[in-house]
Amino acid sequence: MLREQISPTREPVLYLQVAFTATFFAGVFQASLGILRLGFIIDFLSRATLIGFMAGAAVIVSLQQLKGLLGIQHFTPKMDIVSVLRSVVEHKNEWTWQTVVMGVFFLALLLTARYISKRKPKLFWISAAAPLTSVIIATVFVFATKADKHGISIIGHLKKGLNPPSLNMLRFNGSYLGLAIKTGLVTGLISLTEGIAVGRTFASIKDYQVDGNKEMMAIGLMNIAGSCTSSYVTTGSFSRSAVNYNAGCKSAVSNIVMALTVMVTLLLLTPLFYYTPGVVLASIIIAAVVGLIDFPAAYFIWKVDKVDFLACVGAFLGVIFISVQMGLLIAVGISIFKILLHVTRPHTSLQGRIPGTNYYRNIEQYSEATRIPAFLILRIDAPIYFANSTYLKERIMRWVSEEEDRIESENEDTLQYVILDMTAVTTIDTTGVNIVVEVKKILEKRGLQVAMVNPGAGVMEKLRRADLIESLGEDCLYLTVGEAVISYSSTLKEKEQV
Numbered sequence: 001m002l003r004e005q006i007s008p009t010r011e012p013v014l015y016l017q018v019a020f021t022a023t024f025f026a027g028v029f030q031a032s033l034g035i036l037r038l039g040f041i042i043d044f045l046s047r048a049t050l051i052g053f054m055a056g057a058a059v060i061v062s063l064q065q066l067k068g069l070l071g072i073q074h075f076t077p078k079m080d081i082v083s084v085l086r087s088v089v090e091h092k093n094e095w096t097w098q099t100v101v102m103g104v105f106f107l108a109l110l111l112t113a114r115y116i117s118k119r120k121p122k123l124f125w126i127s128a129a130a131p132l133t134s135v136i137i138a139t140v141f142v143f144a145t146k147a148d149k150h151g152i153s154i155i156g157h158l159k160k161g162l163n164p165p166s167l168n169m170l171r172f173n174g175s176y177l178g179l180a181i182k183t184g185l186v187t188g189l190i191s192l193t194e195g196i197a198v199g200r201t202f203a204s205i206k207d208y209q210v211d212g213n214k215e216m217m218a219i220g221l222m223n224i225a226g227s228c229t230s231s232y233v234t235t236g237s238f239s240r241s242a243v244n245y246n247a248g249c250k251s252a253v254s255n256i257v258m259a260l261t262v263m264v265t266l267l268l269l270t271p272l273f274y275y276t277p278g279v280v281l282a283s284i285i286i287a288a289v290v291g292l293i294d295f296p297a298a299y300f301i302w303k304v305d306k307v308d309f310l311a312c313v314g315a316f317l318g319v320i321f322i323s324v325q326m327g328l329l330i331a332v333g334i335s336i337f338k339i340l341l342h343v344t345r346p347h348t349s350l351q352g353r354i355p356g357t358n359y360y361r362n363i364e365q366y367s368e369a370t371r372i373p374a375f376l377i378l379r380i381d382a383p384i385y386f387a388n389s390t391y392l393k394e395r396i397m398r399w400v401s402e403e404e405d406r407i408e409s410e411n412e413d414t415l416q417y418v419i420l421d422m423t424a425v426t427t428i429d430t431t432g433v434n435i436v437v438e439v440k441k442i443l444e445k446r447g448l449q450v451a452m453v454n455p456g457a458g459v460m461e462k463l464r465r466a467d468l469i470e471s472l473g474e475d476c477l478y479l480t481v482g483e484a485v486i487s488y489s490s491t492l493k494e495k496e497q498v
Helices: 012-035 039-044 047-064 066-070 081-090 097-119 121-145 177-206 212-227 238-247 253-273 278-292 295-304 306-321 324-344 389-410 430-445 457-465 481-497
Strands: 348-353 360-362 375-380 417-421 449-453
Touching: 012 177, 012 212, 039 212, 039 324, 047 066, 047 081, 047 177, 047 278, 047 295, 047 306, 047 324, 066 081, 066 097, 066 278, 081 306, 097 121, 097 278, 121 238, 121 278, 177 212, 177 238, 177 324, 238 253, 238 278, 295 306, 306 324, 348 389, 360 481, 375 389, 375 481, 389 417, 389 430, 417 481, 430 449, 430 457, 449 481
Parallel strands: 375 417, 417 449
Antiparallel strands: 348 360, 348 375
């Protein structure tokens, strides 16, 4: 976004100033979301979404490492699978067999170490020590054999020192302030979404909880501090988190140790990494992320819920073919569609009595449940409000019509009572209240008496405020379905005797 307005080559100082300022605003925006307790937003990242995201990110991160694994010098900065594979094919003349051999060797070594640690938990240290051991062995090997002269790409010279302070480079005035704010908001939202997705992914693997508000504040404060220390917008790294997870890290203390190690390395030890080959770093990352592709979990989602599987596949395909952000957006969109579908099309069921008891259950679920002659007992399994009230009205009318048709075809007793089991109706809005009144009036015009069973406290409160308890009639409210059936059955017998 900044490159469209400012050239980093012609105006490098201005570019850095606006970039650091955008990072500051991104941090303020992210931290504000946490302070305002908007962490519930992360609940839209379902487990199915995270499974697909994790697999897609693992594939993309692994493919990005083909640059180091094959020894390619010119590689695409894009993250989608098509661009990456095209770059691999187009630069096949840069492949070096020496790099490939070394990469395969260390990749096999790392995967073997992880396999041993999984099979024998007491040997967990083998998997934890394998990455560092691989770096040391590879560096010594390249230095001793001068492999960098024979096609092995090395890290080379690393500049010593830490990032300089950049507080004096923040610009809160001038013509580029709007650009900095806009860039900060967009990049802040993108990095926040990706970071939280990474956090939720590893939380689901290790069975711990992620507090969305704390995550937002932590990432925001990190970027605010980063804007003052020459850093651009950052977030939770998938590849680095995967390496930590693969090494057996358990808590945030590992990040403190890692940060101190990086600081000491930047200050004192950078010359030691001069001969470190890039291929060994690529092997470490690939070994860490491939284990995050969870095929059994994907199959389980497919078996249980096809819509969830669609969200999982949407996240996976979106990540590998477009971008991490679009993959998450597609999956969240599918999940929201599923929520809206359930909200606007709530479940209703026909209830029957379990023989020998006074319990009434769904006749489709309990084959032994039987209908009560002259009664239609319906259960509503959702709150009633504007989004679903019209559907519920139409569905109840359809149930009544279908029941009357069935009675006529089977020559049974005429339908006289409709009982609405509202135990699961926890709340109702004004539209829902009007629909309840309309349904009662329509059914009474058809000669049917309506009863409501066990409405929730919130529903009763709304009915009282609307002064509908008296107009509906006390005789239409019951605590249980059994009570309603007994009461109306007595009335029915009295009518028959008369």
